[in-house]
Amino acid sequence: MKPIIKVENIGKQYRIGARQQAYSTLREALAGAVQAPLKRLQRNGSSDAVTIWALKNVSFEVRPGEVVGIIGRNGSGKSTLLKILSRITEPTTGRVELYGRIGSLLEVGTGFHPELTGRENIFLNGAVLGMRRNEIARKFDEIVAFAEIEKFLDTPVKHYSSGMYMRLAFAVAAHLEPEILLVDEVLAVGDAEFQTKCLGKMGAVAGEGRTVLFVSHNMTAVRRLCRRVIWLNDGEVVQAGETTQVIGDFLRRGAFSTLKKEWDDPSQAPGNDQVRLRSIAVTPAGGQIDGQFTVKTAIQLEAAIWNYLPGAVLNFSVVLSNIEGVAIFNTVSIERPFPAGLVRGSFLIPADFLNDDTYTIRLLIVKDTSVVLLDLADLLMLQVHDSERRINWYGKWVGAVRPSFDWELSTGD
Amino acid sequence: MNSAVSSDNLLTSHTPPLPDEPLFVVEARQSGISFHLKDFWIYRELLYFLIWRDVKIRYKQTLLGAAWAIIQPLLTMVIFTFIFGRVARIDSEGVPYPVFAYAALLPWTFFANAITTSGNSIVGSTHLITKVYFPRMIIPVSAVGAGLVDFAVALPMLAALMFYYHIPLTWNLLLFLPLVLLTTLLAIAVGLWLSAINVKYRDVKFAIPFLVQIWMYLSPVPYPSSVVPARWRTIYLLNPFVGIIDGYRAVLFARAIPWKEIGISLVLTLVLLFYAAYQFRKMEKSFADVI
Numbered sequence: 275m276k277p278i279i280k281v282e283n284i285g286k287q288y289r290i291g292a293r294q295q296a297y298s299t300l301r302e303a304l305a306g307a308v309q310a311p312l313k314r315l316q317r318n319g320s321s322d323a324v325t326i327w328a329l330k331n332v333s334f335e336v337r338p339g340e341v342v343g344i345i346g347r348n349g350s351g352k353s354t355l356l357k358i359l360s361r362i363t364e365p366t367t368g369r370v371e372l373y374g375r376i377g378s379l380l381e382v383g384t385g386f387h388p389e390l391t392g393r394e395n396i397f398l399n400g401a402v403l404g405m406r407r408n409e410i411a412r413k414f415d416e417i418v419a420f421a422e423i424e425k426f427l428d429t430p431v432k433h434y435s436s437g438m439y440m441r442l443a444f445a446v447a448a449h450l451e452p453e454i455l456l457v458d459e460v461l462a463v464g465d466a467e468f469q470t471k472c473l474g475k476m477g478a479v480a481g482e483g484r485t486v487l488f489v490s491h492n493m494t495a496v497r498r499l500c501r502r503v504i505w506l507n508d509g510e511v512v513q514a515g516e517t518t519q520v521i522g523d524f525l526r527r528g529a530f531s532t533l534k535k536e537w538d539d540p541s542q543a544p545g546n547d548q549v550r551l552r553s554i555a556v557t558p559a560g561g562q563i564d565g566q567f568t569v570k571t572a573i574q575l576e577a578a579i580w581n582y583l584p585g586a587v588l589n590f591s592v593v594l595s596n597i598e599g600v601a602i603f604n605t606v607s608i609e610r611p612f613p614a615g616l617v618r619g620s621f622l623i624p625a626d627f628l629n630d631d632t633y634t635i636r637l638l639i640v641k642d643t644s645v646v647l648l649d650l651a652d653l654l655m656l657q658v659h660d661s662e663r664r665i666n667w668y669g670k671w672v673g674a675v676r677p678s679f680d681w682e683l684s685t686g687d
Numbered sequence: 688m689n690s691a692v693s694s695d696n697l698l699t700s701h702t703p704p705l706p707d708e709p710l711f712v713v714e715a716r717q718s719g720i721s722f723h724l725k726d727f728w729i730y731r732e733l734l735y736f737l738i739w740r741d742v743k744i745r746y747k748q749t750l751l752g753a754a755w756a757i758i759q760p761l762l763t764m765v766i767f768t769f770i771f772g773r774v775a776r777i778d779s780e781g782v783p784y785p786v787f788a789y790a791a792l793l794p795w796t797f798f799a800n801a802i803t804t805s806g807n808s809i810v811g812s813t814h815l816i817t818k819v820y821f822p823r824m825i826i827p828v829s830a831v832g833a834g835l836v837d838f839a840v841a842l843p844m845l846a847a848l849m850f851y852y853h854i855p856l857t858w859n860l861l862l863f864l865p866l867v868l869l870t871t872l873l874a875i876a877v878g879l880w881l882s883a884i885n886v887k888y889r890d891v892k893f894a895i896p897f898l899v900q901i902w903m904y905l906s907p908v909p910y911p912s913s914v915v916p917a918r919w920r921t922i923y924l925l926n927p928f929v930g931i932i933d934g935y936r937a938v939l940f941a942r943a944i945p946w947k948e949i950g951i952s953l954v955l956t957l958v959l960l961f962y963a964a965y966q967f968r969k970m971e972k973s974f975a976d977v978i
Contacts, residue, residue: 276705288976340704359714361820363975371709376820389744401736402819487934 275333284368343500351509374453383443388432421445552578576620590619592636625677756837797838805830805878880963910978927955
């Protein structure tokens with residue numbers, strides 16, 4: 275069958291640093307114009323700005339009615355790809371052919387204005403997303419019913435609870451009727467009940483024979499909705515194919531993670547005259563065979579340092595943060611005096627404690643429980659995956675942690 | 688809920704055949720000018736909704752709401768009448784100074800507000816520009832459109848002043864609407880250009896108030912254009928707003944239509960408009976990356 279989306283060799287280059295700042299002031303531009311020739315002399319003619327390729331040689335085709343997932347870690351180019359497909363930004367190289375109307379859902383509630391009422395925002399948001407006025411009017415009741423906001427239709431949305439706001443925003447977007455729908459992570463919002471509803475709606479959209487490109491970190495949702503998956507890494511397609519296969523390889527290769535760092539030569543190791551880092555690593559406790567971490571895996575963290583201060587009273591401190599930078603916990607060892615030489619510390623993060631997310635590890639070495647000798651952030655990055663769920667719900671499990679407590683259930687009085 | 692979803696299914700479960708030619712092609716834009724007028728037409732309803740939004744929000748958030756559209760030029764008129772009419776005794780060419788000033792202040796207030804809001808409009812719409820596609824020109828153009836609504840609100844005050852000062856109505860008034868159109872085009876031209884360079888140089892935001900102030904005194908708003916000495920006249924007419932205001936006064940006060948001045952203004956406006964649209968289109972492709 276003929277493809278509805280044909281992507282040929284697209285690439286997107288961004289300039290960073292040197293010549294093009296995010297935006298500049300006139301004064302900087304004038305100063306830059308004066309300095310530029312000088313700089314060129316100094317730098318021996320190679321005044322090229324630092325550029326990065328957010329996407330490189332990406333090609334694929336999507337046939338009508340297909341639901342294709344796009345996965346990859348943060349910064350792998352997923353969002354850039356969607357932005358190019360939805361014509362928000364231009365590719366630097368290559369060409370995309372679209373044989374249908376595109377609706378993009380890169381964020382819910384685009385164009386919502388807090389001062390306007392729910393009713394007014396439905397029309398405004400619909401128009402922003404490319405709907406015609408009569409199309410919006412025709413679907414108005416359906417949108418209101420889906421969002422469950424009948425009573426608040428004429429209330430400015432600034433008075434809405436965040437749940438109501440998200441419901442309304444998703445409801446408008448979900449009633450778009452383009453041939454191609456691009457969806458980015460919108461399912462990560464709202465309460466569990468609403469997420470289920472959103473996934474149901476997405477499934478229904480897919481069932482209608484429309485083409486959907488779905489970018490997500492939620493492997494459970496991707497597994498459920500998509501038959502085919504494209505895996506991006508560093509702007510390139512690593513693998514494209516059948517969902518279970520690609521997701522399996524993606525998880526196995528731990529594409530997200532830095533699980534170990536080690537230095538054999540102290541002169542190369544991070545640190546100072548007092549202490550230097552020798553190694554730090556996380557491993558699944560109990561030797562998980564495929565090397566994946568799931569919410570059911572206990573995780574062992576081990577660090578080793580060279581201590582150059584004989585007799586110093588030291589302790590380890592480890593901060594684990596999620597990918598948004600929110601600290602989940604900070605655990606501190608007891609302090610004790612150590613002779614000069616290697617010092618090791620380790621602890622176990624129990625199973626059924628971390629939620630599925632990407633985490634970073636920061637290590638601090640503290641002297642006399644008050645002086646920070648070493649503070650190294652983002653040393654490791656690990657991805658904790660969702661395990662197969664017993665229950666029939668696939669949304670993102672909310673919460674910074676995901677403990678499994680012993681529930682007592684009873685009936686009667 | 689379930690039944691709603693499944694009936695939805697029945698209604699739309701057809702897969703239409705694909706067109707032979709792609710509907711859209713996305714690729715690195717080559718050189719050459721295309722103003723995307725077709726796209727602009729497809730998205731005309733969005734233009735309407737954005738104007739409607741701007742007007743609605745302005746009137747919702749303010750205590751006096753629509754009254755501001757009248758108060759702004761009216762209060763300026765009172766101040767001008769005192770300073771230029773009474774103190775400086777500027778010659779208002781046989782027309783009572785208040786209505787003489789208001790006739791210019793009405794289009795000027797529209798123009799000044801329009802270029803200010805549209806000049807800041809792209810930067811103020813980051814959330815739209817990075818998240819959804821539509822022809823970007825719609826944003827500054829809609830800001831000018833919202834100003835036009837204020838203009839319409841303040842218009843009856845002009846009629847009231849003319850009635851109060853017994854100024855007769857003539858067939859000249861037929862030219863009023865074309866003049867409004869010309870003013871609008873000029874506002875769009877300036878607004879497009881300012882809004883685009885504002886993305887790159889945030890200085891524009893601070894420069895606009897001065898631009899507006901200087902431009903007003905370089906235009907015959909508080910005074911008649913006849914006070915400008917003849918030898919400076921040619922240079923003076925390079926300000927496209929001169930022809931516009933001379934036009935408004937001629938139309939309202941039953942004078943000979945200054946065709947030459949209006950013609951110059953029209954040509955300058957069209958040149959500016961094309962230049963601004965070209966520049967806008969050139970800078971537009973990096974909006975989403977830079978903003």
